[in-house]
Amino acid sequence: MSATTLLSGRGLRKSFPVRRGVLMLVRGQLKALHSFDFDIRAGETLGVVGESGCGKTTLGRVLARIHEGEGSLEYTGRDGQRYDALGKLDPKRELAFRRDVQMVFQDPYSSLDPRMTVEKILLEPLEAHGMAKDKAAAKAYLCELLARVGLHADALQRYPHEFSGGQRQRIAVARALALKPRLIICDEPTSALDVSVQSQVINLLKEIQEREGLAYIFISHNLDLVRYVSDRIYVMYLGRVVEAGESELLFSDPAHPYTQALLRSIPNWDPQARSLLNAELRGEAPSPLWDPPGCPFEPRCPKAAARCRSEAPAQRDVRGRLVACHFA
Amino acid sequence: MKRDRRLTSFLKHKLGRVGLVCLAVLYFGAIFADFIAPYGMKDSNELAAYAAPTTLHWIHEGRFIGPFVYAKRQSRNPDTFRLEYREDESVAYPLRFFVKGSPYKLFGLINVDIHLFGLGDAKLIIEADEGSGEEARTHAVPLNIWGGDQFGRDVFSRILHGSRVSLSAGLIGTALSVVIGAIVGAISGYFGGVLDTLIQRFIEILRSFPRIPLWLALAVIIPPTWPSTYLYFGIVIVLSFIGWMGVARVVRGMALSLREKEYVLAAKSAGVKPFKIIRAHIIPNVASYLIVVSTLSVPGMILGESTISFLGLGIKEPMTSWGLLLKQAQSISAIQSYPWLMLPGLFIMIAVLSFNFVGDAFRDALDPNGTVEKLEA
Amino acid sequence: MATLLELKDSRTHFCTFDGIVKASDGVSFHIDEGEVLALVGESGSGKSVTARSIMGLYSGSKIRQSGSIVFKGEDLSKANPQRRRELRGRDMGMIFQEPMSAFDPLSSISEQMVEARLTHFKESREEARALAIESLRQVGIPEPEKRIDDYPHRLSGGMLQRVLISIAIMNKPKLLIADEPTTALDVTIQAQVLRLLNGLRKEMGASLLFITHDLGVVAEIADRVHVMYAGKIVEKASVRALFSSALHPYSKGLLDARVTGERKGKPLPAIPGSVPRPSEIAEDCCRFAPRCPHAGPRCLREEPPLAAAPAAGGPRNDEGRELACWLYNGGTE
Ligand SMILES: Nc1ncnc2c1ncn2[C@@H]1O[C@H](COP(=O)(O)OP(=O)(O)OP(=O)(O)O)[C@@H](O)[C@H]1O
C-alpha cells in the first residue's frame, strides 16, 4: 500500500492515578498504556488484540482525544498538513480532527442516550460542526445515512430502547459516519451482540470501508474476528505491544510466546480434536498496577530465562514483523 | 411502556396515594382560601377573642331546622377571672352557604365577596352592663369552627390564608434550589478537577454550619421594613440558598458517572461543546431523579419557613403563615387554655408527612436503586 | 447409562408489566450420569432460566412453573422448598457467569465456603475449613491455606471463577450446572477453566450441564448439544453430529456465522433479523420462521414439534437426534 500515513503514534503513554483509602489520596500510577508505536494508512484496517485490561480501550480513547495521552501523535489532515494531535490544538484543527476521527463503542446499550430520538442522536455531531443549518437538507441526509446502515427512515422518530442490539449498533455506526470521517475507531463493536447479529455488523463495516475508503482501528479480544477484519495486527499485553505485523503472518507463524499461547487458546470448533483440553497457558494475567523492569510476560512464559526478568525486551524485526521478546 | 410501569409502581405505594390526596386537598384549600374561609385575612371580631370552637347545632326548640349556631355570651368567672363563654340558646343563627362577606380578589383579579359558608350579616345586641352608662351595641355573630385567637380572628380562616404562604414557599423555594443545584452540580460533576474541588469544599463548609442559626443569620439581612411580598420572596431565597447544596451534591454524583457514559464520550469526540453536553445529556438524564429530590426537599422548605416565621424573623403580620400562627401557641398556658391554637402545627405535620410519602413513592417508581438520599433541606 | 435428570415439558413463565414472558416454554431433555450436556443459544433464549428452574431458584406469585423435573427418580416439581434447599448445593452445584456477583463482598472466602459446607453437613468448622482448602487445591489455586482468608475483591476474575467452582464441587454433587462459566473470562483463562471442569467431572463422575452461547466451547467439552431458541429446544444432537451436519436452519446459521481467517475478503454469512424480544415472540408458528431462509406457509401456521429426525436427514450413527422443524417433518408447505 502506498497510501499516505494518516495517523502515526510514537511512544504513546497514558497513566491513571490510583486512589486508595478513606482520603482517596493518589497512591501510585496505573500505566494503562506504555510507549505505544503505530502507523495507520488511509483506507487500512488495523487490528488491536489483547486480553481484558491490557489497555485496548485506553488506546482507542487516547487516539480519539477522549483521554489526554503523552507522547506524539502525528496526524495528516485533509490538506496534507501534518501536526501533533495530542494536547491542546487550536480550535479549527481541533474541530477538523474531531470530524475526521470517530468512534464506535462496545456497548450499544450505553452509547446511545436513552432520552434522545435517533434523529437527535444523529443530528448532534452535525450541529456541533455547523452542518445542520438547513433543516430539510439535514433531514434528507439523515435518511440517506440510515439507508447506508440498512435502517428505514422511520427509525428517526424512535428511541434507542425500541431497537435490538444489532440495530442500535447500526445507529452508532451511522452516527460515526455522519461527519464523513477518515478514520473510525471501533472498540469491540460486536462483543455485546449475539453471534447471529455479529456478522451483520461486521459485514456492514466492511462494506462501508470498501465504498468510502475509510480506515479502521479495530479493537477486540476476539482473535478470529480481528484476523478476519484486519490488514495488520498489534498484539498487546499489559499496556505494551508484544508483536505487530501483517495479520496472516501473525496467525500462520506467531513469533511471540504470548501470541502463540493466545492462538492455542482459541476453541477450534472441532469435537474430534479437542485441542483446548490439551494445550494451555499457565497463570493469570498480572495486575495492571504491576510495572516490572523486565518482560511483563515472563511469569507465564514457557521460554522465560533470568534475562527476561531484568531486561525489558526491545522491539525488533523478526521474520517480517516486530516482536518484543529476547528469544523469538 | 416505560411510563406505564413507573405510574403503576407509583400508584402501588399506599402511603404515597394517601399523601397525594392530602396534598391535593391542602393545595385546593390554599388556592381557594379566600372563598372557603368565612373571614378575610385581617377580619377580627372582639367577641371571638380566644373563643372556643363554635358548635354546630341541628335541632332548635325540638324542631329540626338545619345547621345553625347559637351566639356566645362572654362573662368573667368571678373566681378564676377567666373569660368564659356560654351559649345563648334563645336565638338560632342559621349557617348559610354562598353568603356575602368581606370582599377579596379571586385569583388576584376579580372582585368577589361571596364566601362558601358563613352567618351572613347576623347581628346580636349586647346590652351594656347595668349602671355603666354605656349604650347597647349590635355585633356580628362570630363563627369560629376551629376557635378564635388572641385578637378575635378566626383560626380556620387564618390557617387557610397561612397555607398559601407556607405551601407556596415550599414549592418556590424547592424549584429555585433545584434549578441552582442542578446547574451547579452538573457543572461541578461534569468538569471535575479544581472547579469541582472548590465547589465541593464551599458546599461542605456551608453545610457544616448548624442549619437554624444559618437561616436566622440570613433572615436578619432582610430589612424588616420591606413590604410583605418582598419579605416573602426574601424568605424563599434564604431557604433555597441553603437548599440547593443538597441537590447539587446529588446531581454532581450522577454527573460524575454520566460523564463516563459512552454516549457522552461519543458527543465529546464528535466535538460537541461542554455546555451543550450538559444541557443535552446530563440534565435530561438526571431529570427523573430531580423529581424525587424536589419532592423530598419540599418538607424541609416548609419546616424552614415555619421555623423562621415562628422565631419572628420571617413573614410579618398581617400576612400570615403556619409558622407565624403557631407563634401564638408558644406558652404552656396558652396551649392549656386554648389548645386549638396548635392546629397550624398539625397542618405543618400533615403537609410534611404527605410530601415525604409522595417523595418515597416517586423514589420507588423512578429510582429503584435508591441513588437519592433523603435531603434535610 | 442411568438417567440422572429428566425435564419433561418444563415451563417457567414470568408475569411482568409488559405481559407474560415465556422464558422457558416446554423444555424436555435428560442428562445421563457422567455426561456433559451443552445448552446453546443466543441471549434471551431461556438457558439461564431453565438452569435456575432445575436448581429450584424460582418461587413467588409472579412466576408460573409447570412440567416435571425428575432428579434421581424424584419429581422435584412436587418437592417442598425445604427439600429443594437440601438438594441445592449438596446434590446439585451451580457455577454462575459473573463470578464477582456470586460472592458476598463483605465476608472472606473461607467464611463463605464453610457456610456452604455446614448448611448441608453436620461437622465442625475446622473440618469444613480443611475440606474447603482441599477443594481449593483441587481447582489449582496456589497456596490455598493463605488464599482462603482473602476477600473476593482481592482475587482476579479467573481466580474467583475457580473458587466458585471449588464451592460447587466441595460437597461432591452429582450434577454440576455451569451457566456461561467462561463468558466473562479471557481466552487463555477460559482454556484453563474448561480443562479444570472437564477433569473434575471425570474425577467425581458427576454430570455437567454446560450453558453457553459459544459453539467453539461446546465443541471442546460437550457430549451432546441442545440448541435453544426463544424458549424452546430446536435441535438435539451429539456434538459430532451437530458439527459435521447441523440440520435445523438456526443451528446451521449459528455454525455458519463462525468467523475464520479463511473467510477473509468474503462477507460473513449472517442470520437476517435479530433475536426476538420476549414480547415479540410469535406463537402458534415456528419461532424462528421470521428469520429462516427456508420458511414456508406451514411454518407460519403451525408450531413444529420436537420429533426424532428421519434417518435420511442425518448421518446413520446418530441416535437420539431430534428436531423441531417442518423441513424434516413433512415439509413446509
Ligand atoms: N478512567 C480510568 N481510571 C483509572 N483506571 C482506568 C481507567 N480506565 C481504564 N483504567 C485501567 O486501565 C487498564 C486498561 O484498561 P482498558 O479499559 O484500556 O482495558 P481493555 O484492554 O479495554 O480491557 P477490556 O477488554 O476489559 O475492555 C485497566 O486496568 C483499567 O482498570
Ligand SMILES: Nc1ncnc2c1ncn2[C@@H]1O[C@H](COP(=O)(O)OP(=O)(O)OP(=O)(O)O)[C@@H](O)[C@H]1O
Ligand atoms: N425474573 C425474570 N422476570 C422476567 N423476565 C425474565 C426473568 N428472568 C429472565 N427473564 C426473561 O426471560 C428470557 C430468557 O432469559 P435467560 O436469562 O434464560 O436468557 P439466556 O438464554 O440465559 O440469555 P443470556 O445469554 O443473555 O444469559 C429473557 O427474555 C429474559 O428477559
Ligand SMILES: [Mg+2]
Ligand atoms: Mg475495553
Ligand SMILES: [Mg+2]
Ligand atoms: Mg444467561
